[in-house]
Amino acid sequence: MSKDKMVPVPSNAIVPERDINKIPILETHHLGIDFGGLKAVDEFSITVGRTEISGLIGPNGAGKTTVFNLLTNVYQPTRGTILLDGKSTAKKSTAQINKMGIARTFQNIRLFSNMSVIDNVRVGLHNSTNQSLAASLTRLFGYKTSERKSLEEAMELLSFFHMDDMANRQAGSLPYGAQRRLEIARALATRPGIILLDEPAAGMNPSETAELMENIRRIRDNFNIAVMLIEHDMNLVMNICEGICVLDHGKVIAKGSPDEIRSNPKVIEAYLGKKKGGVEGGEE
Amino acid sequence: MTFISNLINGISLGSVYAIIALGYTMVYGIAKMLNFAHGDVIMVGAYMAFCAMSYLSLPPIAAILLAMAVCTVLGIVIEALAYKPLRKASSLAVLITAIGVSYLLQNIALLIWGSAPKSFNSVVGFDSISLFDGRLIITSETVVTVIACIVIMLGLTLFTKKTKIGKGMRAVSEDKDAAELMGINVNVTISVTFAIGSALAAIAGVLLCSAYPTLMPTTGSMPGIKAFTAAVFGGIGSIPGAMLGGILLGLIEIFSKAYISTALSDAIVFAVLIVVLLVRPTGILGKKIAEKV
Structure with missing residues (x-):
């Protein structure tokens, strides 16, 4: 799948054209969380198409990882709703x-x-793996087949990331890049239906980043799922993301296609500071 | 010959400590808490087996199974009522609660069975093994205890390595949050851990009282503390560590009783623990913790 034209959907959001008639994999409405008096994230509303690669960017401390923590309920949202495949994840x-x-x-x-x-x-x-405790203790035959199945599937996933030769090594002993790939494989x-990648390119050199971009596309095409990533590497984001959401001080300041984001004055301001009178640079 | 006899006794006592220590070490590894009530679960298990055999006239195997069932439920209930609400509290609060649960169990046992010691009938039916014209006698309890310990150790290792729940347990013990994001129900995993630990405690209680047949409400506390010591000694959180620590502790205790002083044997056991912790703070098989700076 190549990049698709972004088209508007109801509720003022955009998704790739191919996903238009399907329920979005992820929707948030007015999502927010307060830490004490601080509104760490506020009025966060996005829509992610079923096979969309989307990016969540913003200066350090903008609340990007907090959004991921809200989506996975590691933090309980103070307000707002999250719809996953059309179903609320509240409680x-x-x-x-x-x-x-x-x-x-x-x-x-x-x-x-x-x-x-x-x-x-x-x-x-x-x-x-459909294996209850009782099954693993009593039905040894069923246990064996399900174990073999899980082993096969695990090997398939590892070979997808070219890691089949490392299967029996201790995870902590792998090189950094392989650990990053393993983390994605484990999540997959x-x-x-959607995989959230928190700074997948952090600490990678340009060739590793290029491989990662290729992998992200392959994940989407192969598993037919949505990918949402937080990333500081603008080259990566602009290259592979179809929809981008820019966060600053916990608020969405811009949403749109890479081209729209690139030329959005609010985004430039958030990253580089105000043009007039502002000498203060962004943290990037 | 006395040396070999002491060695065998040490391994036997150590096996009981090891089985108890497994309960401490598994709960610590997964819930990151010290369950000081574990020793008293041993006592409850022993009383259950005692009642089943003396009052209900059940055969030993049935008595053990009943004791295990009761202790499993007890372990799950204790966890759900006393520890689960404190999941996010400081570890000190949990520790004090555990001590509270320990005294609660002892006093309930005191109310039900009274303070007078009960004489526990051994669950082992066959005769002692006599070697070298009776110069070396291996009691049947010793044989059963050591075999039970080996079987439990192997079973538990296979369980944590091979089964889905076992893998989940290892995952939770390494990173609770990441495990949760892999779809593992952390609460269920912790309950299962308590259930297994408590079932093992019941076995340990029966074996302990078969070898040392005095049963009273405080029976579990000293072996509990020593098994905890064994778990720390071997490296808390590590299953082979609990095993090794338990056996070593049993040997040290029996040998110091035989060759140094009966009265001082407990003091020597704990002195050895202090020395080991000074040299290797994480225990013999404990993981080295390299803090990132």
Whole structure:
């Protein structure tokens, strides 16, 4: 799939043209959270199409990771609603939300580093292997087939990221780039409808970033899911994202296609400071 | 020959400590809390087996299974009522609650069964093994205890390595939040951990009282503390560590009783713990924690 034209949908949002007649995978309405008196995120409303690659950008401290934490209910929203595949995620636990279809990675890698690479993925597959405690204790035959199935699926996912030869290594011992890929593989193992990537290119060199971009496209095309990413690498964001949402001080200051965002004066101001009289630079 | 006899006794006592220590170490690994009421679950398990055999005249195996079932439920209930509401509280609050639960269990046992010691009939049916013309006697309790310990150890290792819930447990013990984002229900995982630990405590209680047949409401507290020591000794959070720590502690205790002083044996056990922690603060098999700076 190449980039698609962005078209408006009801509720003042845009999604790729191919996703127009389908329920958006993710919708938020007036989402917000307060930490004490501070409105860390406020009036955050977005719509993400079912196969859209979208970007969430903004200066440091804008509240991007907080948005991810709200979407996965790591933080309880103070106000607003989140619709995942048309269903509200209110009062659901983080684990339940994952089962409903959101997976994510972290800014700082959080693998189960003492477990093997393949076991990390298999923990992700946890959801989908139909294996209760009773089954694993009594029905040894069923256990064996489901174990073999999970092993096969885990290997498939690893080979998707060219990591099949590392399957039995300890996750913590992998090189940095491989750990980042493993984290994405682990998240994909939970069979999400949308995967949230928190700064996937952090600490990568240009060739690794190029590979990552390719991988993100392949994830979308292969698994037919939406990808939402937080990223500071503008080259990556402008290159692969179809819709971009810019956050500053917890508020959405702009939404649109890469071209619209690039030329939006509010965005330039947020990143570089005001042109007149403003010498203060952005944190980027 | 006395040396070998002591060695065997040490391994036997150590196996009981090891089984108890598994409960401490698993709960610590997953819920990051010290469940000081664990020792008293042993006592409850032993009383249950005692009642089942003495009052209901059940066969030993049925008595053990009943004790395990009761302790499993007890463990889950304790976790749900006392610890779960404190999931986000400071670890000190949880620790004090655990001590409170410990005294609660002891006093309930005191109310039900009284303070007079009960004489526990061994659950092991067969005779002791006599070797070298009776110069070396291995009691049947010893044999059963050591076998039980090995079986439990292997079973638990397989369980955590191979099953879905076991993998979930390892994931939760490494990173609770990330595990939750992988769709693992952390509360269920913690409950399962308490259930397994408490079932093991019941087995330990029965084995302990079969070897040392005096049962009273405080029976569990000293072995509980020593098993906790064993868990720290071996590296808390580590299953093989609990095993190793338990066996070593049993050996140290029996050997100091035999060759140094019976009265001082407990003091020596804890002195060894202090020395080990000074040299290796994370225990023998504990993970080195490299803090990022």
